[in-house]
Amino acid sequence: MRAEVVGVGTELLLGQICNANAQWMSGRLADIGVDVVHHQAVGDNLDRIAASFTVALGRADVLLVTGGLGPTQDDITREGLSRALGIGLVRDPAIEEFLRERFRSLGRAMPDSNLRQADVPEGARPIMPERGTAPGLALVTDAGRRVYLVPGVPSEMREMMLGTILPELAAAAGPSALASRTVRVTGVAESRVAELLDDLFVGRANPSIAYLAGGGEVKVRVTAKASNRDEAESLIEPVADEVARRLGDHAFTTRDQDLADVVADLLASTGTTVACAESLTGGSLGARLSARPGASSYFRGSAVCYTARAKADVLGVSRETLEGPGAVSEECAREMAAGSRRIFDANLGLSTTGVAGPDAHDGKPVGTVCIGLAWDGESFARSFRAPGDREMVRRWAEQAALDLLRRRLAGLPGPSAR
């Protein structure tokens, strides 16, 4: 079963938003073994919407469309489908009643223009929203293609996908499944990862392997297709295991977990608490460590100290360090880590300092990153040069700090030089 995802909305073509709906839907469809073979995005233009649907229906078994289902004049996805299929629009009484009821419950009169949402291509079946306001539609064409129209609002789209569409497609797709496993690595360049793994790739179609670099890490994804999930998993297993073996302790997950999640699991399972001292990262390290529900059991806090004075007053960094090696130094990173551990009463203290740019600072070049870790009476620090712009330097610093914490919690040796 081949699927195509079409996003409708001029905002996509103007670059105002990213088509994150297509990404999310594709991931969920892959989970149930539906091959997504194309994405399209098209603006709020009737001719072009209809033409996009015609192209998609010529090459896919399932057409999923997001956006353009609201009550306003630029919501013309319904019209686009009826034109592509050469069928008329008919008033759907269930949708009409749903709309009238919604306005009644708000105590407001419904403008007649809102009834546009009840005019659906002949033969379409409504998918009523639980929390949203725009009904979705499902339709099977004369040629047996399945078409689903869902709202562009991500939460409303997801509700209909999870509640109605994915279960229907999973049942229809039958015993076919795609499985993938993603091993993620930080602290190693993509070219080095490729060197370590490239021979696994040669001449292998199933499972296939792919690399994705970005955000201070490299993802290695192994994907297999089979008649069922278990079989797909068993195809993946030896390859993924070999990938993990070759990458060794550079691999922080074999299950596509975020590095902060891996660290959170280790903190929780070892009953360890952590606090941070941040200069370079400005709070983003704390934000990542506190992102997950239940973070308060292991994350104590973070002292973001952007000035030398705050480093001294709040974290207790010594005058000797600030006036000697300076605020961007391994010494400062160690004292910051120790300070955060002390003021937040945590088992471990983790720190970042450095030069995010765009200008050099204190005689240190842009991209200089120092990270520190403090534990019971001891501390460690390392420094390196991160590439890229301010945002990228900050991201690399987060990753390196989290990886240092991971290695400490997992009892691994310190990270190698980059």
Next chain:
Amino acid sequence: MRAEVVGVGTELLLGQICNANAQWMSGRLADIGVDVVHHQAVGDNLDRIAASFTVALGRADVLLVTGGLGPTQDDITREGLSRALGIGLVRDPAIEEFLRERFRSLGRAMPDSNLRQADVPEGARPIMPERGTAPGLALVTDAGRRVYLVPGVPSEMREMMLGTILPELAAAAGPSALASRTVRVTGVAESRVAELLDDLFVGRANPSIAYLAGGGEVKVRVTAKASNRDEAESLIEPVADEVARRLGDHAFTTRDQDLADVVADLLASTGTTVACAESLTGGSLGARLSARPGASSYFRGSAVCYTARAKADVLGVSRETLEGPGAVSEECAREMAAGSRRIFDANLGLSTTGVAGPDAHDGKPVGTVCIGLAWDGESFARSFRAPGDREMVRRWAEQAALDLLRRRLAGLPGPSAR
């Protein structure tokens, strides 16, 4: 001039990454008056890549393709284009020399397989990378369509777009320009924004107006097309001014600035320094305030205090408050703000506390947000309920805190109830 952007890469169709390249390219093309009328994404499959190009070349004047230009076996964009156009691949001597030189400079032998990157569709002109490793290609078809192939790595794609492709297309597009202005609002529901502005929308095609809600704010975008930039701007001006007038001080920008940037400008221009005390937001408020170059002139630091003890020890929140109204209260927000101002020696202190979820805490329901602001001897706090999941509650808290700071710095009255 109509353009189509095609992303090549199975990772897009598996939902592993979002097609952010298409978004960025579309935004830049709109800036120079090139209409992007479709996006497509297609996997690393030769037949489907070629078919996608054929569809695109049938409806667009310019085809921009990202991805699949590397040296590995799954990089088959070059082959896809030659198949779609029915032309052969020829070895490009300039690319061959570029590749050999790159390996020489690394002191490594070049695998012969790397020469695939030098095999280009007949008539294609290389676009040499300055920093990246994969050359781009430009070609004009017999039918006069312009085709550009660029790498999928965002920084390499951007380099070629900015250095070569956008200047060429701007010259070719001639006197036609699209201009847009985006007014952004926080603290007002999208439905209320639409009520205030909807009549501006009726029957108006140029300029057009569109709403985008998300991330704790609503964007109102006014777009106009004309034969030149000045004319487009003059079409926009009265509509954008009317939009801004109706939205009043809820609008924090008429130039599509991020709220944190607006606040940063106000801090810098008024010579005001700020520090934060964060519980709910975990550091993300500090991260946003420190994201911009030069942040150290106005951002002093942030105390992320996730425990009651840290709120007391680090920020000096009183025992009476922690044991009475509790850590999630307007009282606590006021004392946190005052504490951050004091320990970081800043003019203003800004705080967040609340319940991000998924569970209620301390008798307060999920979504409870309290934000505080402290200045010379005085403080203010407000609380509200934010919708959505943990991430969304944190984002709304950031936005509300930043908006409180904006209102203080701009001398505006406090925010209205949501």
